[in-house]
Amino acid sequence: MSESLLEVARRVAGWAADGEEVEAFAVRARETDVRAYQGEVESLTVAESQGIGVRVVRDRRQGFAYAGTLEVAALEEALRESRDNARFATADEHAGLAAPDGVAPAALDLHRPELEDFPVEAKVELALELERATRSADPRITGVESAEYSDTVYTSAVASTAGVEATSSETGCYLSSYSLASDGDETQTGFGYSVAREPAGLDAARAAADSAERATRLLGAAKPPTARLTVVLDPLVTAQLLAIVGSALTGEAVLKGRSLFADRMGESVAVPAFTLIDDATEPAAFTASAIDDEGLATRPVELISGGVLRAFLYDSYNARRAGAVSTGSAVRPGYAGTPTAGAQALRLRPGSRSQADITAGLDDGLLVQGVTGMHSGVNPVSGDFSTGAEGLRIRGGELAEPVREVTIASTLQRLLTDVVEVGGDLEWLPMSAAGVSLAIADVTMSGA
Amino acid sequence: MPTPETDGELLPRELVDETLTAALRTGGELAEIFVEDKRSSSAMLDDGRIEELVSGRSRGAGIRVVAGDTTGFAHTADLSRSGLAAAAAAAAAAARSGADGRRAVEVGPAAGAAAPTVRVPPEAVPKAAKVELLTAADAAARSEGAAIVQVAARYGDSRRRILVANSDGLLAADDQVRTLFSVSCVASGDTGLQTGRETAGRTVGFELFDACDVSDMARRAARRALTKLKARPAPSGTMPVVVGPGGGGVLFHEACGHGLEADLVAKSASVFAGRIGDQVAAPLVTLIDDGTMAGEWGHYAIDDEGRPAARNVLIADGVLTDYMWDRIRADKQGRASSGNGRRQSYQYLPMVRMTNTFIGAGADDPADIVAGTSKGVYVAHLGGGQVNTATGDFVFGMTEAYLIENGEITEPIREGNLIGNGPEVLTGIDALGTDFAMGSPGTCGKDGQGVPVGDGTPTLRVAALTVGGTAA
Structure with missing residues (x-):
């Protein structure tokens, strides 16, 4: 990656004019979403998105603007707009940015490279397995409205003229199953899920069993x-x-x-x-x-x-x-x-x-x-x-x-x-x- | 000052062709590119202060490839040649048909542009004018009395330009401008706090405020909160419910609207699956979904798959006539889409969504409907709702409601949900007023995506709904 998210945020904060406080909050997310239906992949989405929010405080007035990209022209426009927006806010003696308070962030292991290394084919297989397991959990399960694997690698960074500089990255993934149970004309629905930081922590069998049990036990x-x-x-x-x-x-x-x-x-x-x-x-x-x-x-x-x-x-x-x-x-x-x-x-x-x-x-x-x-x-x-x-x-x-x-x-x-x-x-x-x-x-x- | 808006094409034709061709490199029946450039601005007043103005822009493209039953999808904010090529390759790989379907795509001339519906583009209106609306609303709400202890008002506008092209040669574009205003008040009294809210929104520009007086809105919101200070606990149990003009739209949106979406029907996740031609509602019910209603909150010229909006009759005199369709579901049935393929943004796949869903005026005098109800509830203003389309059970919230006793509207009751079952409620509608009105602008959520929708009804009565209060 050419420039880290924190560097982007720092750069925007660095553009602050005299007498102005600027804070930039930048995020980047990489997502995969797989939906299985009747043994096939119904949809597979792979995407990366990013964006930035820029807060300006001047003369105790706050403005804000955002852009759904990190291209330089968009960053400049967001700062310009945020600055202009601040002119219209009511002056507020409490307006201002967060200042560092000396509290050290907890040392947390929330970013698992295992998720980033997990191949798309394996994600697809997890979704298919979830759908199969839900369908076969009980003979009264007549359909699976959705069986989904979803994951995110999320990174955020904040930098401001008040001296804040922080970044954080987390991975997360989940399985969710929404099943249909039928008996005669009657249909009931059930939901099951499993969440983890990395795919190894997911439990498709449990999500499927919960989904099927919740639907079937409502029959009647x-x-x-x-x-x-x-x-x-x-x-x-x-x-x-x-x-x-x-x-x-x-x-x-x-x-x-x-x-x-x-x-x-x-x-x-x-x-x-x-x-x-x-x-x-x-x-x-x-x-x-x-x-x-x-x-x-x-x-x-x-x-x-x-x-x-x-x-x-x-x-x-x-x-x-x-x-x-x-x-x-x-x-x-x-x-x-x-x-x-x-x-x-x-x-x-x-x-x-x-x-x-x-x-x-x-x-x-x-x-x-x-x-x-x-x-x-x-x-x-x-x-x-x-x-x-x-x-x-x-x-x-x-x-x-x-x-x-x-x-x-x-x-x-x-x-x-x-x-x-x-x-x-x-x-x-x-x-x-x-x-x-x-x-x-x-x-x-x-x-x- | 805002950067002047450019009205040029969102993406050059040759780049559209190139991207679609690349998307089909490994086969597939359909490739589509959806380009969106959306600018939004809002201003918020709360606690007596203009808290903030926010403006922003997001721009990008979503590319999908359909191969058999599989849809591959990728999106990117990078509209350069290389950015689009990468997204096209990702979508193609996701659809992974493996076939060699190499074929060059050339899109046709752009479909005729929509007639302009915007008289005053919000981007041309000074920010100070937007802020003035907020302070006027604040003052008007507070003029209703000292019991109004808090007022929040919000102005918002958006301009969403879209371009849709696909491997059938379709190329279409739309320019959607929406303007919204809302006021929320808190009233304080011996019984605690109560809230009142009013919202106005249309698919128009700043001319929204020619017809909509924000001070009137603010006073109505304030009076709603004040009225509820005297409210007693809502009753519990099943009883007749009369819904005021406009409000019943939410009821139909939940009671059957979602259940008539073809994607849910195809998965047998709707109680209305397999019921075309059946009498599913009382004969006085004709339900229409109409994306062509200019100016309404759910209006557009083309849907997010490039299909023109249409007026679709879903229930005619109580008989189910059709579902709502997007491209994928329509293709499977060998029919045309009904123009209901929508998405929240370029970052999402389209699916079947409602537009403006309504029931036209009936023959009953609204006053007679209330007078003919000996004991029940009158719902003057509704919150949102939710439905389980597979069971048909749905709820909707009442944010201003009264008891009906001996044919008269009497005491206000506190907030709560009402619950019913779609098919039962539809057949149980026994009165429809002459006073048709569109309801408040709404955001309909489905599968994590929100889109603007409108609805409308005259005053109507449901013979039996369960009121979710705590009183006997």
Whole structure:
């Protein structure tokens, strides 16, 4: 490679005019995606993409521009545009870039050359194997809507006139299987996955088995009458819930009065068993990274400790506004957006029991294996929580009949205080929160 | 100042021919190049301040080669001869047909350019004028009272120029300009915080604001948040649901729109597979997907495979008449694409997507629809939704809703999802109003790709939907 990503970022920062702060955030990603269908490769995508986001702060006003290429003319245009955009922002005494804070980035081994050396043919074979395994897992599996292998080699670099210089590279790959189970006219769907830093860590057999089991066990599902009961969230569902809770724990949401946690610091907001940590230095997390998107070291942040609200997540701007320090929690929506505070790798402190042990202790409940409409029925400002759900009833400690076309509803505030137990089955997922089984009492299941 | 936009061709003809020829070097039935040059600009006001203006550009090409059932795809931001050659070689290798299909491709004359729909190109509008819209919205929202504690407003525009060419000799181009404005308010009261949002967006330029008053939008968003401060918990259980004008489009988008996409149908991942000619909805339902509706959010002249947008009747008087098609699925059926092949950007493969999906006006007086409902829910404003096309179960969110008691709209209720099953809901539509309206501009997500879509309906009633609240 002619010029490293950090050199590109450094060069742009070096173009700063007098009285101007400049930060460049550059990324490069190499991706392979293979989809198998009916024993054939349905599609194979190989691609490399790159881009840069340029932030300019002048006279306490911030501007931003981006380009989807690293060609010099595009870099120059992005800086020019960013500079011009800054003129229109309202002056803000807290505006500015992140400054080095002396915290050393964790030494993490997140880049595996094994993935880069893994031949495309072997990736294709993994996708085909996943599809075969899903299809043959159960005679009631009548189709595989998608069986996919996907990987990324991701590199980012930040350089700024404030003295930040950081770079980070991670590899990641995953398998996902979405299966169709049929019995007569009825069809149900199931999802299975496996994530790892390198292909050797992937488990196609497990992804296929999970996918098939989740689909087949829903066969015969009916819409039950409305009831109020204890739900046990599957790890994947818990992770989706945690991501929403995390969005209300950012300094930005709190400072702007958009968080249900705004005035609750130091108070009990959840049951004592609930300890929520955001920690991108956890190497097992799919979204682990030693640096945040402003180039500061990531660090573990215990947000809720034994049910007590202890911390919010800060990027440098929101930290200055709050009179706090950055928690190394700057996140960006890719190179095309400005940084703000956000969770990077959430997890609950796990309990000790398996999901089976938890359900065995429930006389009447619902195991929720999938939810829909988390974006349309959950409001992290008001706390209203209502999502579509499917899963299995729990009766007398046993998994019983499947249910579909129901919603589960409560409020985020109540969900956290109604937690009955956190499972011991911590699971890493291809998203910014880890999963774990979570039992919550007194949830309304709305049905017929 | 912004660099003046050049209107030249995105890629010289000879480079198009050369790239397609290279892509077919190892065989394949179809090679395609999709070139995109997209400029976007946005401005954001939040917390009483103009926080930031953002502008950006992304430009590149996606090349696909179809050989048998396999599609090879590669994309590049490098539009030089060598960059395109490398991407063509990668796509060809990915399709790996192994045959020697060497054939030279020469694309035909470009298809007729679309009639210009943009009167005021956003790039020609001073940034200060865009910022003024934001401050006007902020002031208007806050004028609704001190309970409005937070206001965020966003202006955005984009110009997306595309060129599509393929080994059949097709060469087509389009120039798509969209402008969007949204306001979100937070109200604070004894019951906690509530939110209200309004969005306007059209496939037009800055003239959007001739017809759309941002201060009115802001006041509506503020009043929505204030109204919800008095909201009680939504009921739980199955009941009649009346959806106000415009809003029902999201319902149809989820209840059957996705299930009528030919890629899902072909994989038997849709409850509507094999049901052409069947009565799938109440006879008063005629559902149309129409990419030709000039100015609407889901409008374009050509789709992202170069096919002209079309008006497609999907359900006529309750009978399923057709699915929506892209090139690959249509080829397999020996028919033409319906102009629904779309992609988020050059970095993605196209697939079957909706455009503007709507149900035309019915014969019922909207007031009578409510008056004829003894107990139920009236949904005035919807959030998004989601569907499992294989089971037909779908949800959509209500962001402003009220109880209907004894034929009257009474108290506001808190937010939540409604859930139903597509085929059951379609047959259970028992009233359709005369007050057709298009709904809010939306971004439809499918398989990780987001594209702009529009929808519309008159006031309508579904005999039974499950409301996902917590109250008895």
